[in-house]
Amino acid sequence: MTAFASIKPSTLSREAFVAAFADIYEHSPWVAESVFAHGIGPEDDAIEHLHGRMARVLLSAGREAQLALINAHPDLAGKAAVRGELTAASSAEQASAGIDACSAEEFARFSELNAAYKARFGFPFIMAVKGSGRQQILEAFAQRLNNTPEQEFARALAEINKIALLRLQAL
Known part of the structure; x- marks a missing residue:
């Protein structure tokens, strides 16, 4: 351990x-x-x-x-990131996946997927992005839009627990 x-x-x-x-x-x-x-x-x-x-x-x-915890998470490449309002941990996690370096087209795709995901599920898309690239994240985003609301709720909690482990390891 x-x-x-x-x-x-x-x-x-x-x-x-x-x-x-x-x-x-x-x-x-x-x-x-x-x-x-x-x-x-x-x-x-x-x-x-x-x-x-x-x-x-x-x-x-x-x-x-x-x-409430799911909703406390920011959108990937969302307005909070653009305005510099992310927690230090969220900023570092998104930067590690290159999200802070999105092209205009990628940023538009993230915005489109964020809106579609929230409309379908009522909460933000959550993914432990460390070790993933922008394209992998966009693909996961599009694929997970096909899940049921219950599948996505459970997936969001699982991803949050992965993020938590990564944050503990970073300490």
């Missing part, structure tokens, strides 16, 4: 723990708060263990809380 380089969760106060892990789940400190409320031990100093606990909090939350 991988340990954190500079953070030892088991030694943190509630305030320090929440501050350190509040944005692992986009604008949703309640995940970290819930994990801490159920107790932190030395096993939580392993990234995979802490991630498993955080993922279970998300998956066991009510649908309203899950939907």
Whole structure:
């Protein structure tokens, strides 16, 4: 199991723990708060263990809380990115996939797919984009438009948990 380089969760106060892990789940400190409320031990100093606990909090939350977390995520190549309003983690993730370097045509395609996806599902398209290129993301976007709303809701939660693991590993 991988340990954190500079953070030892088991030694943190509630305030320090929440501050350190509040944005692992986009604008949703309640995940970290819930994990801490159920107790932190030395096993939580392993990234995979802490991630498993955080993922279970998300998956066991009510649908309203899950939907709020999904909706806290920005559109890929969306207006928030253009205006520079993304969290540092979201900016880095989108940049790693080259989304910040979209051509005008690619940006238009992202905008079109974002609108179609939101119209169909009522929430933003979520994908752990690290290691993917713009074309792979656009293809996944188009393919996932064929899923049912329930399939996409579950997929969004799974992608959010992948993003969370990547963010924990980056710490």
